[in-house]
Amino acid sequence: MNNIREQIKDKKKIVVKIGSSSLQHSETGDLDYIRLEKLVRELCDISNQGKEVVLVTSGAIAVGKKAVNLKTIEGQTQAEAMAVKQACSAIGQARLMMAYQKLFSEYNHVAAQILMTKITIANDISRHNAQNTFRELLNLGVIPIVNENDTVATDEIDLSFSDNDFLSAIVAAIIGADLLVLLSDIDGLYTDDPNKNKDAKLIPYVERITDEMLGMAKGPSTDMGTGGMSSKVGAAGIANDAGADMVIINGDDMEHINQLLAGEEIGTLFKAHKTTHFHLKNYLDR
Numbered sequence: 535m536n537n538i539r540e541q542i543k544d545k546k547k548i549v550v551k552i553g554s555s556s557l558q559h560s561e562t563g564d565l566d567y568i569r570l571e572k573l574v575r576e577l578c579d580i581s582n583q584g585k586e587v588v589l590v591t592s593g594a595i596a597v598g599k600k601a602v603n604l605k606t607i608e609g610q611t612q613a614e615a616m617a618v619k620q621a622c623s624a625i626g627q628a629r630l631m632m633a634y635q636k637l638f639s640e641y642n643h644v645a646a647q648i649l650m651t652k653i654t655i656a657n658d659i660s661r662h663n664a665q666n667t668f669r670e671l672l673n674l675g676v677i678p679i680v681n682e683n684d685t686v687a688t689d690e691i692d693l694s695f696s697d698n699d700f701l702s703a704i705v706a707a708i709i710g711a712d713l714l715v716l717l718s719d720i721d722g723l724y725t726d727d728p729n730k731n732k733d734a735k736l737i738p739y740v741e742r743i744t745d746e747m748l749g750m751a752k753g754p755s756t757d758m759g760t761g762g763m764s765s766k767v768g769a770a771g772i773a774n775d776a777g778a779d780m781v782i783i784n785g786d787d788m789e790h791i792n793q794l795l796a797g798e799e800i801g802t803l804f805k806a807h808k809t810t811h812f813h814l815k816n817y818l819d820r
Contacts (some may be wrong), residue, residue, distance in 0.1 A: 543797050548712075549589075550587065551589075551698060553718070553785070561590050563599075564600060570633060573791075589677060593626065594681055645669050645676065650683060650704075668705075670675070680705055697765045703776070711778045713778055714780040716782045718786030723802040724738065763782075770804035773807050774815065776809075808820070
């Protein structure tokens with residue numbers, strides 16, 4: 535186990551995913567700028583070590599709702615609610631990128647925005663173009679910041695990803711990452727929900743994902759996120775099949791990223807096992 539953790543030090547291409555609950559103050563819904571600054575600092579330090587790093591971020595809709603003082607969209611028709619969500623995404627994505635750009639520039643790094651939908655992956659030409667874009671940005675030393683294009687992606691026309699855990703695994707596969715890090719609101723995968731069962735135990739290492747393990751995973755533990763532990767285990771399945779290790783760690787302290795990359799045993803590590811003839815299009819309906 536220690537040897538496996540030591541190998542994380544040698545990872546060269548890393549995707550880090552942060553969810554809405556890790557970006558905001560739970561009491562107000564406002565951005566947690568201290569945590570955001572620490573995240574950016576960690577990512578810049580990874581880049582300074584000569585590694586390539588991509589950030590997958592949630593939060594656009596939540597930030598947009600906060601900007602226009604919208605507390606709820608309940609009571610509206612499905613179509614109206616979708617339009618409001620997309621409008622909030624358009625507002626919030628711009629504000630979120632403005633914050634990221636400012637913070638990255640303070641550490642002398644350039645960030646770039648990439649917005650994706652399922653069509654990006656399903657269409658061979660779009661997927662190839664996305665791969666080329668990621669490759670060139672990383673070659674230039676730029677840190678890509680990825681989010682779903684919520685302003686055009688809707689469930690009704692099957693453009694949207696189920697959540698950004700899924701999207702981060704897709705991104706890891708597209709760029710050929712060797713490590714995917716999911717920042718969660720708990721320490722990793724447990725034998726049961728640790729918020730409800732004090733006897734639940736952390737599972738530090740997963741060789742293969744089993745049906746029993748899928749049963750352990752729970753839904754979202756906060757009302758700000760769309761993905762719970764079940765979506766993270768699903769993301770691990772994609773990342774592992776693509777040849778990337780995946781680790782779930784607690785995002786309450788961004789120093790955990792550095793500890794993980796130093797080989798410390800934190801979180802839950804899902805071991806890669808690259809699938810023969812892996813193709814992303816086979817995972818789009820999950």
